Amino acid sequence: xxxxxxxxxxxxxxxxxxxxxxxxxxxxxxxxxxxxxxxxxxxxxxxxxxxxxxxxxxxxxxxxxxxxxxxxxxxxxxxxxxxxxxxxxx
Amino acid sequence: xxxxxxxxxxxxxxxxxxxxxxxxxxxxxxxxxxxxxxxxxxxxxxxxxxxxxxxxxxxxxxxxxxxxxxxxxxxxxxxxxxxxxxxxxxxxxxxxxxxxxxxxxxxxxxxxxxxxxxxxxxxxxxxxxxxxxxxxxxxxxxxxxxxxxxxxxxxxxxxxxxxxxxxxxxxxxxxxxxxxxxxxxxxxxxxxxxxxxxxxxxxxxxxxxxxxxxxxxxxxxxxxxxxxxxxxxxxxxxxxxxxxxxxxxxxxxx
Numbered sequence: 001x002x003x004x005x006x007x008x009x010x011x012x013x014x015x016x017x018x019x020x021x022x023x024x025x026x027x028x029x030x031x032x033x034x035x036x037x038x039x040x041x042x043x044x045x046x047x048x049x050x051x052x053x054x055x056x057x058x059x060x061x062x063x064x065x066x067x068x069x070x071x072x073x074x075x076x077x078x079x080x081x082x083x084x085x086x087x088x089x090x
Numbered sequence: 091x092x093x094x095x096x097x098x099x100x101x102x103x104x105x106x107x108x109x110x111x112x113x114x115x116x117x118x119x120x121x122x123x124x125x126x127x128x129x130x131x132x133x134x135x136x137x138x139x140x141x142x143x144x145x146x147x148x149x150x151x152x153x154x155x156x157x158x159x160x161x162x163x164x165x166x167x168x169x170x171x172x173x174x175x176x177x178x179x180x181x182x183x184x185x186x187x188x189x190x191x192x193x194x195x196x197x198x199x200x201x202x203x204x205x206x207x208x209x210x211x212x213x214x215x216x217x218x219x220x221x222x223x224x225x226x227x228x229x230x231x232x233x234x235x236x237x238x239x240x241x242x243x244x245x246x247x248x249x250x251x252x253x254x255x256x257x258x259x260x261x262x263x264x265x266x267x268x269x270x271x272x273x274x275x276x277x278x279x280x281x282x283x284x285x286x287x288x289x290x291x292x293x294x295x296x297x298x299x300x301x302x303x304x305x306x307x308x309x310x311x312x313x314x315x316x317x318x319x320x321x322x323x324x325x326x327x328x329x330x331x332x333x334x335x336x337x338x339x340x341x342x343x344x
Contacts, residue, residue, distance in 0.1 A: 011285075018284040065281045075105055076129055076216075076274055 005050050012057045013038055019064050024071065091244065092148035093207040093266065095138045097172065098197060099131040099154045101163040102217040115315045117186055127163045129279075130212025132170070133272040136279040137242060138210050139171035146244050147208070149173050153200055155193050157182040161295060168290035169282035175295040176200060180307065187309035192300070194226035199303040201231065206267065208249075213238055213271040224271035234264040238273040 020030035152167035164175040214221035228235035236251035
C-alpha cells in the first residue's frame with residue numbers, strides 16, 4: 001500500500017475508534033467489530049478497491065454521527081416536551 | 091456585519107447517564123460519571139458557528155464557569171468552531187453551589203470586557219434546569235432578550251428571532267447588542283470530530299477566576315435535601331368489569 005493511502009486508512013481507523021467510545025452497545029462491542037472489519041481487508045492491495053473501502057468507512061462515520069444526534073434529540077424531547085406527538089416534530 | 095459573539099457552555103452530567111442521589115442527600119453522584127457539554131449549549135455553539143459561516147459573525151468566544159475539567163467542554167466548543175475560550179475556574183466544591191445569578195454576573199463582566207455584541211446561551215442546563223441565566227444576563231446588562239429561539243435571522247442591523255412559546259411561535263425583532271437563548275429545534279449540532287478536536291488544542295483558552303472579575307460567588311441558597319422522585323407503585327390486573335368496579339370502590343375512586 002502506498003504511504004498516502006496507508007495514512008488515510010489509519011486515520012479512518014482512529015476516527016472510527018474515537019467515535020465508537022460512545023456507542024450505545026458499549027465501546028468494546030464496537031471496537032472488536034471495528035478491528036475485525038479492518039483485519040478482514042488487510043490483504044487488499046488494489047488502490048481502487050482501497051478507495052472504495054475508505055469511502056465505505058466514511059459512510060459509516062456519517063451514519064454513526066446521525067445515530068448519536070438522533071439519540072440525543074429524542075431523549076431530550078422525551079424529557080422536555082413530553083406531551084408532543086411524534087408527528088408534530090419534523 | 092461582523093459581530094463578536096459570546097456563547098456560554100456548561101459541563102453537565104451526560105444526558106445518557108442514569109443520575110443517582112448522593113448518600114448524604116445533598117447532591118447527586120458526580121465522581122466517575124461521564125460528563126459532556128449541556129445539549130442546549132451545543133445548539134448555541136452550533137448557531138454561532140452557522141452565523142459565522144454566513145459572515146454575520148466575526149469571532150466566537152466560548153465561556154464556561156466550572157471546575158478544572160470544564161476545559162474539556164471548552165475544547166469541544168473550540169472543536170465545533172469557536173475561536174477562543176475563557177475558562178472561569180471555580181473549585182469543584184464551590185461549583186456545586188454556583189447559582190444562575192453568579193454565572194450571570196460573571197458573564198456580564200466578561201461581555202463588557204470583551205466588547206461582545208451578541209450572547210447566545212442554552213435556554214437551560216440539563217442538570218439543574220434553572221432556565222434563568224440568559225434572562226439574568228439580559229437584565230444585568232439591560233439588553234433586549236429573545237429566549238427559546240427556534241430560528242435566528244439577520245434583519246437590518248438587528249436580528250429577527252422566532253421563539254417557541256406555549257401553543258405556537260412568536261417572532262420578535264431585537265436590536266443589538268442582545269441576549270438569545272436556544273430551544274431544542276433551533277438546529278442540529280455538528281459532531282466534534284477527532285481531527286477538529288486535535289486542531290482545537292492549538293486554540294487559546296484564557297483562565298480567569300471569579301475574583302479576577304470581581305464577582306462574589308458565596309452561595310445565596312442552601313440545598314436542604316436532594317431526593318429521587320417517588321417510584322410509581324405497581325399496578326394489578328383485573329379479571330372483569332365487576333372486579334374492576336369493586337377495586338375502584340375499595341380505592342375510594344367511585
